Amino acid sequence: MVQITPYLALAAILFSLGLYGVLTKRNIIIVLVSVELMLNAANINLVAFARLGLNPSINGQVFALFSLVIAACEVAVGLALLISLYRHRATSDVKEINLLKW
Amino acid sequence: MxxxxxxxxxxxxxxxxxxxxxxxxxxxxxxxxxxxxxxxxxxxxxxxxxxxxxxxxxxxxxxxxxxxxxxxxxxxxxxxxxxxxxxxxESNSKGWIHETASFVFVAILLAGLMYGIRTSTINWSPASDEPSAWPVGQNVEAVAASLFQTYTIPFEVVSVLLIVALVGAVVLARKEE
Known part of the structure; x- marks a missing residue:
């Protein structure tokens, strides 16, 4: 009776909300958090296919575990960059980080 | 029902x-x-x-x-x-044109995804209540067997990546003399 489409729809909604946050928010920390939302949506898809896909297997969960590790690395390096940036420019607003222009 | x-x-x-x-x-x-x-x-x-x-x-x-x-x-x-x-x-935003354009873009993307999910012709056979890929209550064993037998090398590489990222974060956030 379990179906996969509700899980896919939830992941799509979560991904869209994260993308909207990345595109519109001005604080770098919130942009990073929105990226985490998008990564979580991808994880939901991986785990849902591991359980309810056409070929259920454990591989999807292992991939989700790897993406969890990558997300942790990303947050650590991103926040270190943010603190370094704040020390130099005293801002965490993406609009004020405009040293490189085109 | x-x-x-x-x-x-x-x-x-x-x-x-x-x-x-x-x-x-x-x-x-x-x-x-x-x-x-x-x-x-x-x-x-x-x-x-x-x-x-x-x-x-x-x-x-x-x-x-x-x-x-x-x-x-x-x-x-x-x-x-x-x-x-x-x-x-987060008091001031990026301007209403930017926000509206972003909203329209995201709405179109979400509508496309939903349409694709709803009308996909793949026959997702409704699975039984029992997970077929691993026995009930043995999820950890199944993950461990896959992680340490099939995916050993990616597992080791990811541990190297983790230590590099953490050391890099410390170096980046450190005060410069």
Missing amino acids: NFLGYLITGQFVAFFILALIVIASAILMLNFNKVMYMALAIGGVFVGVAGIFFLLNAEFIGIAQVLIYAGAITILMLFAIMLTHEKDG
């Missing part, structure tokens, strides 16, 4: 409540004015997603999600917010 073609069961109700928590927390996160409240609302999303993982019989990923996301990443975000204390938070 049917709802939109889905049989109402305990699992469906649990999924519905968890999905509601996840989406409501995400929308709250996008609408709060203070950065601190945003970082707290994201915790709700992470816990809700962990519940979804439990619902999908992925106990190990669910526990890892609570430990890494709801525990470590949320606290790390709070530390970063406190260290770079915001004066007025």
